[in-house]
Amino acid sequence: MDGPNNGIVLYHYSFSPYARRVLWYLALRGIDYAECKQPPTMPRPDLKAIGVNYRRIPILAIGRDIYSDSRIILRKLEELFPDEALGATTPEGKAIQKFLEIWTVEAGIFVRASQLIPTSMPLLNDPKFISDREEYSGRSWNKDQIAANRPEAVAAIRNGFKFLETTLLADGRNWVLKTDKPTLADIEAIWTFDWLNGLKGGLPRELISEKSYPKVFAWIARFNDALKTAKGQAPKPVTLDGGAAAQRILKASFAEKNLSFDPADPLGLQQGAEVEVFPIDSGSRHHDRGRLVGLTDDEVVLSTQVKATEVRLHFPRTGFRIKAVSAGGSFKL
Ligand SMILES: N[C@@H](CCC(=O)N[C@@H](CS)C(=O)NCC(=O)O)C(=O)O
Structure with a gap:
């Protein structure tokens, strides 16, 4: 272009x-x-x-x-x-990449992740933000409602961590498609989990931690390292x-x-x-x-x-x- x-x-x-x-x-x-x-x-x-x-x-x-x-x-x-596109090249890889997109974007993982936003977050005291997000999502952002949704959201996200730990990352590979570098499939899989990991008070750490899901947390850390290196080399x-x-x-x-x-x-x-x-x-x-x-x-x-x-x-x-x-x-x- x-x-x-x-x-x-x-x-x-x-x-x-x-x-x-x-x-x-x-x-x-x-x-x-x-x-x-x-x-x-x-x-x-x-x-x-x-x-x-x-x-x-x-x-x-x-x-x-x-x-x-x-x-x-x-x-x-x-x-x-x-x-040098980042997308999968084999039919199996393309299937995994697509399923990960559907899982996180369309099948509810992001919605569940957003229900883990902690009620202590200062933004939730801002009426402008609350009414904006109610208009966007069509659901209540009242703190009681957020607290009431938390148990099912925890269950869904914990199962997400378990899924990654016991399937795609189970054999100790560095990246989802066993590549040398992160690919689009890693982006599709990681974005909600990385976001929650960085959201103070979002994840219930007694249930979801480096201890319970070591491979997922190591992968998140590895991805952030790779990203840091890439950002250092990419044009600003x-x-x-x-x-x-x-x-x-x-x-x-x-x-x-x-x-x-x-x-x-x-x-x-x-x-x-x-x-x-x-x-x-x-x-x-x-x-x-x-x-x-x-x-x-x-x-x-x-x-x-x-x-x-x-x-x-x-x-x-x-x-x-x-x-x-x-x-x-x-x-x-
Ligand atoms: N399916 C859309 C979802 C985008 C979306 O929901 N974005 C959020 C921000 S993370 C949003 O727009 N929130 C309300 C806003 O910022 O106006 C996509 O893949 O881009």
């Missing part, structure tokens, strides 16, 4: 565990990029300025193509920067404010020249139809609207205008709804 810093702008805030998936990936690959730091709560005018309503973090632009959701971001970085990201980031993106060309459209898609939507796209698991009230210009089994692409400049918004299919919009408004499918 032409343009400075490989045409990449990452919108994130550093304590977002989902953003770390992308930050780590970029660091391990040594890919040069620019970043635009975001506040941890809404509103985010910097994203409005590039035509994005989607509220979750991270979001990554490559040229004038904008990718929302860490799953599609990692997939596109693998495809668009294929030299350039920080842009919202105005400079928008200007850079709106002036850039498209990273993807040819978009695929499946005319036999079961939704029966026409290319060019006006649609809305939004996630159905969290952040569901924030809808993006535009012309449907790309549609495959795992991607939907909208074209929208920002000050008479076209941008393309890409989302994964899993966990996202695509809704046709009639001329007068929206109707339910």
